[in-house]
Amino acid sequence: MRKLIQGGTIVNEGRSFTGSLVIEDDCIAEIIDGTQTPHGTFDETVNAMGCFVLPGVIDDHVHFREPGLTEKADIESESRAAAYGGVTSYFEMPNTLPQTTTLEALHDKWARAGRSSHVNYSFFFGAADNNCKLFSLLDAHTIPGIKLFMGASTGNMLVDRRETLEETFRTAAELALPVMTHCEDSHMIDENMKAAKARYGNDPDICHHCEIRSEEACWASSRLAVELARKYKTRLHIAHISTARELSLANQPEDEGRITLEAVIAHIAFSAQDYLTRKALIKCNPSVKTIADRTAIRQALMDGRIAVVGTDHAPHLLAQKQGGCARAASGMPMVQFSLVTMLELVDGKVLDMERMVELMSHAPARLFHVDARGFLRKGYKADITIVSPHRPWTVDEACIQSKCKWSPMMGHTYRWRVLHTFCNGHHLLDDGRFDSAVRGEMITFRNGK
Numbered sequence: 256m257r258k259l260i261q262g263g264t265i266v267n268e269g270r271s272f273t274g275s276l277v278i279e280d281d282c283i284a285e286i287i288d289g290t291q292t293p294h295g296t297f298d299e300t301v302n303a304m305g306c307f308v309l310p311g312v313i314d315d316h317v318h319f320r321e322p323g324l325t326e327k328a329d330i331e332s333e334s335r336a337a338a339y340g341g342v343t344s345y346f347e348m349p350n351t352l353p354q355t356t357t358l359e360a361l362h363d364k365w366a367r368a369g370r371s372s373h374v375n376y377s378f379f380f381g382a383a384d385n386n387c388k389l390f391s392l393l394d395a396h397t398i399p400g401i402k403l404f405m406g407a408s409t410g411n412m413l414v415d416r417r418e419t420l421e422e423t424f425r426t427a428a429e430l431a432l433p434v435m436t437h438c439e440d441s442h443m444i445d446e447n448m449k450a451a452k453a454r455y456g457n458d459p460d461i462c463h464h465c466e467i468r469s470e471e472a473c474w475a476s477s478r479l480a481v482e483l484a485r486k487y488k489t490r491l492h493i494a495h496i497s498t499a500r501e502l503s504l505a506n507q508p509e510d511e512g513r514i515t516l517e518a519v520i521a522h523i524a525f526s527a528q529d530y531l532t533r534k535a536l537i538k539c540n541p542s543v544k545t546i547a548d549r550t551a552i553r554q555a556l557m558d559g560r561i562a563v564v565g566t567d568h569a570p571h572l573l574a575q576k577q578g579g580c581a582r583a584a585s586g587m588p589m590v591q592f593s594l595v596t597m598l599e600l601v602d603g604k605v606l607d608m609e610r611m612v613e614l615m616s617h618a619p620a621r622l623f624h625v626d627a628r629g630f631l632r633k634g635y636k637a638d639i640t641i642v643s644p645h646r647p648w649t650v651d652e653a654c655i656q657s658k659c660k661w662s663p664m665m666g667h668t669y670r671w672r673v674l675h676t677f678c679n680g681h682h683l684l685d686d687g688r689f690d691s692a693v694r695g696e697m698i699t700f701r702n703g704k
Contacts (some may be wrong), residue, residue: 256280256297256445258680261642262290266612267310267631269481272493276308276636281680286631299682301675303641309612310631311343311374311678312594313619315399315435316519316565317496319345320585321367328570328658331371333590334695336568336656338683340591340671341537341640342699343374344628346399346619348614349381350412356381358392365397374678375695377433377629381412383649384419387426392398396699397622400432400492403477406439406540411461420483428489433623435492435517438476438501439541444468451580460581461538467580470498470541477501490621495519495567497541505560515562515622518552520589523564524596525549525663530590530617535583536663537577539567539682556614557606563620564614566593570659588657592650598671599609624701636696637680 258278265274265286277285277293287293296585314337320328337345347364349355355364368376379402380393390401403423404412414420427434447467451459459467477493481504484491496502496516507518521539526546529537555561569586576583587595597611604613618657620629627635649668652660676684681693 257300259297260301260303263308265308266608270608278680281674283437283633283635306641307498309640310591310616311344311640312564312615313344313629314342315346315563315619317345317568318348330368332658334373337374338676339674341594341658342590343638343678347377347378349402354381356383356386370392372695373693375698377698383412387422387684388427389431396701401408401427401434403434404437406441408443422485424489428487433490433492435494437494438480440472440475442623443472446626459579461535461579465527465542465544473498473541497544498521499548502555517563517565518561519565519567520593520596520626522552533663537587538583540585553605557681563618564591569610570657573661587663591656595669595671626699626702637677642674643674648672
């Protein structure tokens with residue numbers, strides 16, 4: 256099958272230019288710079304004039320809840336939401352039931368995704384108190400890395416014994432596997448929660464969430480992760496940075512690029528002031544913090560201290576999001592809205608379009624050594640997203656693809672819209688029409704492609 260995407264503004268590898276793309280079967284066959292019409296016949300032509308043609312987004316941080324928590328979400332529903340959001344590849348986290356801390360659980364997830372994921376998929380292997388010996392049995396070509404919860408969150412995968420942390424960082428370094436960390440000091444958080452309950456009652460108002468899951472708790476844990484990574488020369492990727500203070504850990508010369516930081520949409524889009532209106536809908540771990548923290552994170556998007564933007568997409572039932580700091584569940588579904596939210600920051604001149612593409616497509620591919628994805632290059636997989644700046648829409652329950660059917664963005668009007676999503680050359684999303692028969696592929700890594 257030959258397909259033509261014609262006349263859009265292609266944004267790729269630091270450039271924006273008018274051009275066309277030719278797809279043959281599952282790969283990009285030609286990239287044409289200019290307005291000339293490519294030769295040959297095509298089975299399908301997409302007119303992209305007035306639109307922007309981007310590499311498909313690679314979301315390095317999602318929770319799709321399968322197996323074990325499928326009342327909230329499942330691989331089919333959340334991969335559909337990803338496609339509607341222009342996300343063509345995802346790395347999913349291990350805090351499911353059972354946890355992805357055994358080879359059997361990892362293989363089960365691959366099988367499930369092969370049957371039901373509409374876009375490309377991979378799964379982090381979870382660190383636990385006693386499973387470092389399994390790391391050597393993992394195929395580094397089939398996983399992005401090891402996920403380590405240095406702070407307690409949904410799923411109770413906390414690893415905080417110093418001996419186990421040392422072994423995890425040392426073993427991962429020996430195997431050249433990246434470690435992605437959730438960094439919060441659980442002892443500090445427990446003490447803060449105890450004090451908050453004594454002062455405000457058993458379920459403190461949500462406005463206190465950023466005091467309980469505090470800046471100091473994030474800083475202490477992130478600093479420890481960096482200490483261990485430097486000791487063993489481990490490739491460390493700290494997830495969902497939420498404070499200005501943690502940004503100082505990035506781009507230190509002695510680290511030689513081994514330590515990188517991820518920001519997620521919650522900490523880019525919201526601040527503690529939003530608790531007044533969105534309540535626990537924006538409760539997440541680490542917490543949404545001050546306007547000053549959000550401003551610093553936004554600045555770091557452009558200056559390089561933040562290397563990657565993910566979502567930490569984490570659905571819960573709406574009933575589970577009621578209450579305050581103790582009762583409401585932490586997490587929000589954002590995979591459908593990440594790209595359009597970032598495009599609003601482009602409109603606001605927080606960052607430029609080329610940098611946005613770097614953060615959401617190129618950098619995840621480069622940092623995790625993804626094979627043949629994340630860039631618009633001849634011979635690479637045809638994972639492509641086409642967005643229009645002139646198709647406003649308002650988020651409501653009917654348009655939400657996630658199984659939980661709510662979002663903190665409900666009622667918000669976007670002017671940007673994802674019109675088309677191609678995954679491995681398949682026209683998965685075609686201006687609102689979705690091809691539910693399409694299945695993604697297992698992502699591969701570190702094959703030099």
